[in-house]
Amino acid sequence: xxxxxxxxxxxxxxxxxxxxxxxxxxxxxxxxxxxxxxxxxxxxxxxxxxxxxxxxxxxxxxxxxxxxxxxxxxxxxxxxxxxxxxxxxxxxxxxxxxxxxxxxxxxxxxxxxxxxxxxxxxxxxxxxxxxxxxxxxxxxxxxxxxxxxxxxxxxxxxxxxxxxxxxxxxxxxxxxxxxxxxxxxxxxxxxxxxxxxxxxxxxxxxxxxxxxxxxxxxxxxxxxxxxxxxxxxxxxxxxxxxxxxxxxxxxxxxxxxxxxxxxxxxxxxxxxxxxxxxxxxxxxxxxxxxxxxxxxxxxxxxxxxxxxxxxxxxxxxxxxxxxxxxxxxxxxxxxxxxxxxxxxxxxxxxxxxxxxxxxxxxxxxxxxxxxxxxxxxxxxxxxxxxxxxxxxxxxxxxxxxxxxxxxxxxxxxxx
Numbered sequence: 001x002x003x004x005x006x007x008x009x010x011x012x013x014x015x016x017x018x019x020x021x022x023x024x025x026x027x028x029x030x031x032x033x034x035x036x037x038x039x040x041x042x043x044x045x046x047x048x049x050x051x052x053x054x055x056x057x058x059x060x061x062x063x064x065x066x067x068x069x070x071x072x073x074x075x076x077x078x079x080x081x082x083x084x085x086x087x088x089x090x091x092x093x094x095x096x097x098x099x100x101x102x103x104x105x106x107x108x109x110x111x112x113x114x115x116x117x118x119x120x121x122x123x124x125x126x127x128x129x130x131x132x133x134x135x136x137x138x139x140x141x142x143x144x145x146x147x148x149x150x151x152x153x154x155x156x157x158x159x160x161x162x163x164x165x166x167x168x169x170x171x172x173x174x175x176x177x178x179x180x181x182x183x184x185x186x187x188x189x190x191x192x193x194x195x196x197x198x199x200x201x202x203x204x205x206x207x208x209x210x211x212x213x214x215x216x217x218x219x220x221x222x223x224x225x226x227x228x229x230x231x232x233x234x235x236x237x238x239x240x241x242x243x244x245x246x247x248x249x250x251x252x253x254x255x256x257x258x259x260x261x262x263x264x265x266x267x268x269x270x271x272x273x274x275x276x277x278x279x280x281x282x283x284x285x286x287x288x289x290x291x292x293x294x295x296x297x298x299x300x301x302x303x304x305x306x307x308x309x310x311x312x313x314x315x316x317x318x319x320x321x322x323x324x325x326x327x328x329x330x331x332x333x334x335x336x337x338x339x340x341x342x343x344x345x346x347x348x349x350x351x352x353x354x355x356x357x358x359x360x361x362x363x364x365x366x367x368x369x370x371x372x373x374x375x376x377x378x379x380x381x382x383x384x385x386x387x388x389x390x391x392x393x394x395x396x397x398x399x400x401x402x403x404x405x406x407x408x409x410x411x412x413x414x415x
Contacts, residue, residue, distance in 0.1 A: 004034075005033065009167065014031055014039075018030075018040055021107075025155060027145060028044065030105075031104075031289050032102040034103050036064065036066045036067045037063065048109075049109060056085060065084055068242070071101060073094040077178025079092065079160055080093075081156060086109075091108060092107075093107075095163075111144050113146065120138045183292055190237075194234065194238075209256070210379070212231060216303045217260050218371065219304070220303065225299060225300070228299050243288055243291065243415075250294075294412055322357075325365055333392065333393075349361075366406070369391040370406045370407065371386070374414065375406070384400075384412065384415075387399075
């Protein structure tokens with residue numbers, strides 16, 4: 001029966017890729033199917049493995065371990081480095097299509113350090129080898145390739161670059177799994193920090209929510225994601241891992257984000273459609289990690305929507321300038337500094353910025369500064385002069401004048 005994999009990728013293509021990899025790297029490489037059976041192999045089987053397999057119980061086979069490692073790699077969304085029963089190292093890269101596990105690319109075995117008697121001693125403790133078998137295995141360790149850890153990491157990345165585009169939808173699925181795992185790690189770090197600091201939270205942290213909205217309005221995806229994950233950690237720590245509680249907050253946050261995007265200049269019609277789409281999706285989610293990942297997608301989408309009204313020809317250039325302003329607004333930033341950063345003449349940059357954003361450079365810079373000052377006025381006890389200086393204004397009088405122009409209130413009235 002022809003393997004499912006061959007119906008997606010021609011066997012000849014796979015053979016050629018393995019042959020090229022082995023020719024360059026010199027490590028044995030195999031394609032195994034979803035049952036752990038070898039379909040294609042490049043490189044000699046080591047005598048060490050042949051001897052060792054005789055001591056494995058049938059319920060603990062190499063095939064079962066390879067399947068398990070491949071499925072872990074699916075969860076991680078990237079190549080997975082693991083040690084086998086004999087403490088030999090392997091790298092596995094999963095092959096998936098439409099969430100179906102088709103098998104793996106398996107590289108190895110190899111060691112990351114020169115073999116010694118400790119390797120055989122550890123194996124002997126687990127499988128109770130005879131003295132003769134232990135000596136035989138030790139003699140075969142010389143046939144095992146030794147690869148330094150740094151090179152192993154390079155080989156792992158090479159596997160991803162070489163095989164990630166092999167199956168059309170595979171790369172997207174694995175990257176999505178990787179992002180989900182990374183986000184959960186960040187949320188867990190946040191929860192752990194609150195536990196260690198013994199923080200007791202009696203109410204929802206609206207100040208963090210406001211901070212998130214500011215970053216979305218500025219189109220700062222990286223900072224918005226960081227605040228979101230911290231906010232989720234806050235909620236999960238204070239209110240427990242209740243899906244319904246987090247979902248309620250997610251629905252409220254989605255609506256707030258959509259209004260923030262519209263206020264920031266994004267198309268009202270497209271944002272409202274997006275909001276309705278996301279609200280329906282959130283209602284249908286049944287697991288916490290999927291809910292957290294969907295929230296991150298919503299934050300990224302609304303943040304990016306700040307730039308969707310910019311003509312495509314200058315999209316990347318103006319986005320780069322706006323993000324530069326977002327990172328440097330609290331310095332004595334000038335139009336000339338920003339023009340130099342995007343490699344344009346100041347006068348041309350000034351005209352272009354006005355055309356595509358509808359605001360002059362100075363107006364936009366002041367808007368960013370005022371948004372940050374609003375957050376500081378709401379959430380800190382800093383004096384107004386300190387806030388003015390910290391967001392980039394040289395004196396309190398000018399800060400108050402600009403603040404009133406954008407908000408209709410003086411900083412004191414706003415506070």
